[in-house]
Amino acid sequence: MQPIFAVGDIHGQLEELHKVLDHIASDAEADAPVVFTGDFVDRGANSAAVIDTLMQGQTEGKPWTCLMGNHDRYLLRYLENPAYQDPETSRPLYYTDPPIGGDKTLASYGVDTDPRRWPEDIHKDALAAVPQAHRDWISGLPRIHETDEHIFVHAGLRPGVPLEEQAEDDLVWIREPFLSDTRDYGRLVVHGHTALQMPELYDNRLNLDGGAGYGRPLHAVLLLGRDPLLVGAFGRSSL
Numbered sequence: 001m002q003p004i005f006a007v008g009d010i011h012g013q014l015e016e017l018h019k020v021l022d023h024i025a026s027d028a029e030a031d032a033p034v035v036f037t038g039d040f041v042d043r044g045a046n047s048a049a050v051i052d053t054l055m056q057g058q059t060e061g062k063p064w065t066c067l068m069g070n071h072d073r074y075l076l077r078y079l080e081n082p083a084y085q086d087p088e089t090s091r092p093l094y095y096t097d098p099p100i101g102g103d104k105t106l107a108s109y110g111v112d113t114d115p116r117r118w119p120e121d122i123h124k125d126a127l128a129a130v131p132q133a134h135r136d137w138i139s140g141l142p143r144i145h146e147t148d149e150h151i152f153v154h155a156g157l158r159p160g161v162p163l164e165e166q167a168e169d170d171l172v173w174i175r176e177p178f179l180s181d182t183r184d185y186g187r188l189v190v191h192g193h194t195a196l197q198m199p200e201l202y203d204n205r206l207n208l209d210g211g212a213g214y215g216r217p218l219h220a221v222l223l224l225g226r227d228p229l230l231v232g233a234f235g236r237s238s239l
Contacts, residue, residue, distance in 0.1 A: 004147060005034040005231065007220045008199060008208030009069065009192040012044025012104060016218035017053060023231045024220055032222070034062070035145055037192040038069025038154035038172070043101030043213040048108040051134050068141035069154040069193065070172040075105060076138055079130060082123035088173040096122065101213070106130075143171045149225055151185060155193035156205070159183060188226045201228055201239045 005024055010017050024030060040054065041047035057064050070088070077084045078095035085092050095102035096113060103113040106122065109129040113122055144166070145152040151163070156178035158170040170178075175194055184204050192209035199208045199219050206228055212218040221228040222236065229236040 001149070001225050002147070003029040003032040004150070004223050005029075005032055005220055006152065006190050006206075006208055006223060006228075007034060007036045008210055008218065009037065009039035009195070009213055010044070010050055010218060011039055011042055011071070011101070011213030012047035012050055012108065013212045013218055014044070014046035014049045014053070016212055017050055019233075020218050020220045020231075021053075023233060027222065027231050027236070029222060032063070034064045034220075035152045035190070036064065036066045037152060037190065037208055038067040038141070039071045039192060039209075039213065040066070040069070041075050041102075041105045042071040043104055045104055046108055047105040048130075048134070051137065055133070055137055065145050065152070066141055067145060067152060067154050068138065068143050068172060071100070071102075072138050072141065073172055074100065075102065075130075076135060078102060078123075079127060079135065082119055082126075086173075088169060094119075143168055146187075149187050150190050150223060151187050152190045154191060156191050157185065157189060188223075190223070199228070199230070199239060 007020055040050050054066050074086055074095055085094060093100050106113050106126050111122060111125045111129050154172045156174045157166055158174060159177055159181040179194060189205040191207060194207060195209045195211040195214060196207055198210050199221060210216055210219045220231045222231050228239055230239060
């Protein structure tokens with residue numbers, strides 16, 4: 001049974017990311033792998049620096065796996081087409097609309113996102129500001145990560161669909177029917193995407209999104225088999 005850490009949706013919250021990394025570094029299993037479940041950008045003020053931090057850690061050889069979230073994918077699609085609206089959203093929204101929070105991401109790259117500016121001008125500046133290295137890194141993020149005891153994804157799985165046939169839209173976007181599904185997937189499904197007040201363990205899954213995208217703390221857990229422990233300033237605690 002190999003210990004493994006997991007971290008939920010970061011959403012540009014750089015200070016929270018550094019706190020979590022410090023907590024992990026202070027743990028007895030500090031050298032264990034870490035899986036970040038996606039949504040590194042949008043809503044928070046420091047998306048560019050969050051990506052820099054994760055890229056730098058991987059460059060230094062840290063055993064970090066970063067998964068793609070729907071917000072990460074939205075940034076790429078916005079750069080390809082400023083009028084893009086993801087059909088999976090609950091209502092029609094552009095990337096720079098506040099509920100998505102892409103305006104905060106572009107601002108973290110130095111783009112003037114004043115809504116009085118022409119959208120075409122904002123997009124032109126975004127293309128110049130977002131480094132190709134960041135775009136390539138996001139494009140190459142895996143959508144799923146497996147261990148003997150866990151299935152890590154950003155949003156969840158489509159019930160009844162074999163793992164190898166899961167659609168990307170579901171892996172990064174799904175809520176129902178996944179959230180209400182009680183079947184055993186054979187391994188613990190570890191995900192984020194659906195914001196709660198705190199990470200929560202269910203019989204078949206662990207939701208790590210404690211709402212950092214809405215100003216709440218970011219959390220890390222240490223997984224020992226299917227048993228998660230919160231890792232914080234005062235050590236480990238049960239969920």
